[in-house]
Amino acid sequence: MKHWLWLAAFVAACALVPLFGNNYALRLATIMCLYAGLALSWNFIGGMAGYPSFATAAFFGLGAYVSAVLQAKGVPFVAAWAAAGFAATIFAALIGMAILHLKGHYFAIASLAVVEVLREVVNTAEGLTGGGMGINIPLQGMSADVQARLFFFVMLTMTVVLLAATIIVSTSKLGFGLRCISQNEDAADILGINTTFYKVAAFSLSAFGVAIIGAIYASWVQYIEPPDVFDILYSVKPLVMVLLGGLGTIFGPVIGAVLYLALEELVWRNFLTVHAAVLGALIVALVLFLPNGVGAMFRQWRKRPAVQS
Amino acid sequence: MIYFQVLANGLVLGGLYACIAAGFSLVWGVLNVINILHGTFIVLGSYIALFSYNFLGIHPFISVITAGALLYLIGHLVQSSLINRVIAAPVLMTLTLTFGLDLLLNNLMLVAFKADYRKLVLDNPLGRLELGPIFMPLDRIAAMGLALLLTFLLHRLLRDSRIGRAIIAVRMDREAASLMGVNVSRINAITFGLGAMMAGAAGSLLSIVYPISPLNSGMFLGKAFVICVLGGLGSVPGAIVGGLALGVIESFGAIWFGPEHAVTISFTLLILILIFRPAGLMGKRGFE
Amino acid sequence: MTALLELKNVSRRFGGLVAVKDVSVSIKQGEIVGLLGPNGAGKTTLVNVVTGVHPATGGSVLFEGRDITHMPAFRIARSGLARTFQIVQPFPKMTVVENVAAAALFAGGAGGMQEAFELARRQLEFAGLADAADQIASTLTLAKRKRLEFAKGLAMNPKLLMLDEVNAGLNSAEVEDAMRLIRRIADSGVTILIIEHIMKVVLSVSDRLLVLHHGELIADGLPAEVTNDRRVIEAYLGKRYAEKTER
Structure with missing residues (x-):
């Protein structure tokens, strides 16, 4: 119950942005929702099931392209987004059945290779995707202001859906099974958990969320090209956000996304040429000093004065 | 016969690839760490060779020693001061750590050396070998020979030296090794240092083949991945077999499908092998 | 028979x-x-x-x-068909009762999360581990971890x-x-x-x-x-x- 109240609070806070904020704030809030959505999606496979997936960029790019190609053929954008989500879900289920029996680094590399291959495939299929030239998805008949608001609310809705899904999954049999798998897969198997099914479910769920966000992103920026949407940073950033907020927790990915965006903005503005280096240093510091995320630090800090209980 | 030429190109490239992968494979196999920094280490080796040649007139084949030594020091330091702290943490942590370090180092190199591709042009090239239908610059052959020699030396080091035995012991069973008096943290640092050393040496040799830029690090890292998966993990012979195999596959792939598909081919191969032969083509399982 | x-x-x-x-x-x-x-x-x-x-x-x-x-x-x-392990393998970061509830839920035929936890508490009672129910599994002593294995095995309704x-x-x-x-x-x-x-x-x-x-x-x-x-x-x-x- 408590989770749902927090969710409502989050929505209320976000919904205030377009009322009071300027366009810059609206843009940041949209990116924040995008990041939070990616982090929440990755959390299903990476946090709950404990599988270090780097396939996020593959799903992001796949979603963006499926939706862009469909829209170029005249499909309305909402239908194209949904189609992108389902295409990625099926793709992830098939790929997942093939690579989810790999453990640790092997899985990580296989999932990374999926990104590379998919990017090249899209690059090569010029007839359909425009190849390296990219693809335009103009959105006609709407002022820039209206568009900015529209995409903010769409992105927010998606984040809320994913957050709700996270709450439901983590308190359900699926989430419980995934936690078992992440801690000891052999024991989970012996305990009667259909580990393959659970892992594939988590991977597909993750792909579904990421792909729809990718599709919305494509419509928002109105132009995509392979190196942009298949950027490996889309695989890495959600992972860092989740680490920042707390692996496998419910609100950790959202908190991590907010913190990450704040850091990114600060770094971008002040250290333009070395922003990647500063980001790298932050990641290093995070792994070394806050391996359980800021959430854990906060909890520990709260525990200390609790003498009376 | 064009195929002989393609095969020869592939084998020469493959020798250099073996050297790229040997250190990466060692670190992965022994420490269970995927060193994302490896590609950047290689590029750093190339820059050391480039500057040594341009400013001091030192031939890249000689720079192998200085680049190797410098990178060893960097590697040793990185492992002992940073990675050792989280060596027991889940895979995700070490992976993220080396990724962060790579962002840092690569970005600093971009700032210091700029992104543009530079070429190391030898003033006195050795000429070329003509063997029937096959043409090959002698410098490349020498670079390949040196790369294979270095890889072989690493192999001997692991097999015959005290340190090498300790590294193997840590690889087999970390706990047992520490109970037998092996200083595991120190061996970790030496292993990572050796991995970086091989990267530096490989970079220096590659400087006469590839244009040099920090942007190349991802490409080298990708190759190291593919070679390790092809040859099986954690063994030097595996790296040699995987390296030669990738070199040949890339050369033939380039003439059959076009050079722009090299990455697609090698990564598709990687996924297929992981799915169907996760122990590599040699069939020996390394360290998981 | x-x-x-x-x-x-x-x-x-x-x-x-x-x-x-x-x-x-x-x-x-x-x-x-x-x-x-x-x-x-x-x-x-x-x-x-x-x-x-x-x-x-x-x-x-x-x-x-x-x-x-x-x-x-x-x-x-x-x-x-249930088993316990020679080298005990609990889910280390879960509580004792969660460990047993997992067994009840996935193999023991418990209808839902709530039923699984009720069943788990009963099995812990039987195995003499009721006091440790909310402890993190990895903090148990060896003897208690073996009991946890019993409780898990039983919760699978074997x-x-x-x-x-x-x-x-x-x-x-x-x-x-x-x-x-x-x-x-x-x-x-x-x-x-x-x-x-x-x-x-x-x-x-x-x-x-x-x-x-x-x-x-x-x-x-x-x-x-x-x-x-x-x-x-x-x-x-x-x-x-x-x-x-x-x-």
Whole structure:
């Protein structure tokens, strides 16, 4: 119950942005929702099931392209987004059945290779995707202001859906099974958990969320090209956000996304040429000093004065 | 016969690839760490060779020693001061750590050396070998020979030296090794240092083949991945077999499908092998 | 009575090594059977074969008359065949009750999360672990972790419970407790297979003993018969000793 109240609070806070904020704030809030959505999606496979997936960029790019190609053929954008989500879900289920029996680094590399291959495939299929030239998805008949608001609310809705899904999954049999798998897969198997099914479910769920966000992103920026949407940073950033907020927790990915965006903005503005280096240093510091995320630090800090209980 | 030429190109490239992968494979196999920094280490080796040649007139084949030594020091330091702290943490942590370090180092190199591709042009090239239908610059052959020699030396080091035995012991069973008096943290640092050393040496040799830029690090890292998966993990012979195999596959792939598909081919191969032969083509399982 | 578990000429090889060789055995409903053998005799491998962790490379395994030789492990677990681990394997970051609830939920046929937790608390009561229910599993003492394994096994609502070296590392008082618990489990209608390398421990509770040596079954019979079997004495104490007692 408590989770749902927090969710409502989050929505209320976000919904205030377009009322009071300027366009810059609206843009940041949209990116924040995008990041939070990616982090929440990755959390299903990476946090709950404990599988270090780097396939996020593959799903992001796949979603963006499926939706862009469909829209170029005249499909309305909402239908194209949904189609992108389902295409990625099926793709992830098939790929997942093939690579989810790999453990640790092997899985990580296989999932990374999926990104590379998919990017090249899209690059090569010029007839359909425009190849390296990219693809335009103009959105006609709407002022820039209206568009900015529209995409903010769409992105927010998606984040809320994913957050709700996270709450439901983590308190359900699926989430419980995934936690078992992440801690000891052999024991989970012996305990009667259909580990393959659970892992594939988590991977597909993750792909579904990421792909729809990718599709919305494509419509928002109105132009995509392979190196942009298949950027490996889309695989890495959600992972860092989740680490920042707390692996496998419910609100950790959202908190991590907010913190990450704040850091990114600060770094971008002040250290333009070395922003990647500063980001790298932050990641290093995070792994070394806050391996359980800021959430854990906060909890520990709260525990200390609790003498009376 | 064009195929002989393609095969020869592939084998020469493959020798250099073996050297790229040997250190990466060692670190992965022994420490269970995927060193994302490896590609950047290689590029750093190339820059050391480039500057040594341009400013001091030192031939890249000689720079192998200085680049190797410098990178060893960097590697040793990185492992002992940073990675050792989280060596027991889940895979995700070490992976993220080396990724962060790579962002840092690569970005600093971009700032210091700029992104543009530079070429190391030898003033006195050795000429070329003509063997029937096959043409090959002698410098490349020498670079390949040196790369294979270095890889072989690493192999001997692991097999015959005290340190090498300790590294193997840590690889087999970390706990047992520490109970037998092996200083595991120190061996970790030496292993990572050796991995970086091989990267530096490989970079220096590659400087006469590839244009040099920090942007190349991802490409080298990708190759190291593919070679390790092809040859099986954690063994030097595996790296040699995987390296030669990738070199040949890339050369033939380039003439059959076009050079722009090299990455697609090698990564598709990687996924297929992981799915169907996760122990590599040699069939020996390394360290998981 | 028909056999609950039946092994027909079961073998398991790992590359060139034959860990279990041509073992045929049947276990009846309601029995307490001890599986003995010196270290490295193939006992744990045999358990792994039955539970589907390392499926048999030869022969077949039947459970309640159904062929389960090549069934995936999780299905075997759901069909009523539970085991504990020699090296206890809890989910380390979960609480004790969560560990048991997982067993109840995924293999024990509990209808939902709530029912699973209720069942789990009951099993913890039975195993004498109720006090530790909300403790993190990795913080338990060894004796308590073994009890947790019992509770998990029971929560799976098994027809056959295989206990792999549940006594290793316990002191004699703790072993006594464990044996008492085993008898109570058997009284509730669960068939039990106890895997042990120390003979003394199982003699008192077992109806029947099986002895494995170098992967082969060398004895199958009442405890009194088996302990006097020459091959068994040889396996345990060496040939010389066997000859001496013969004389």
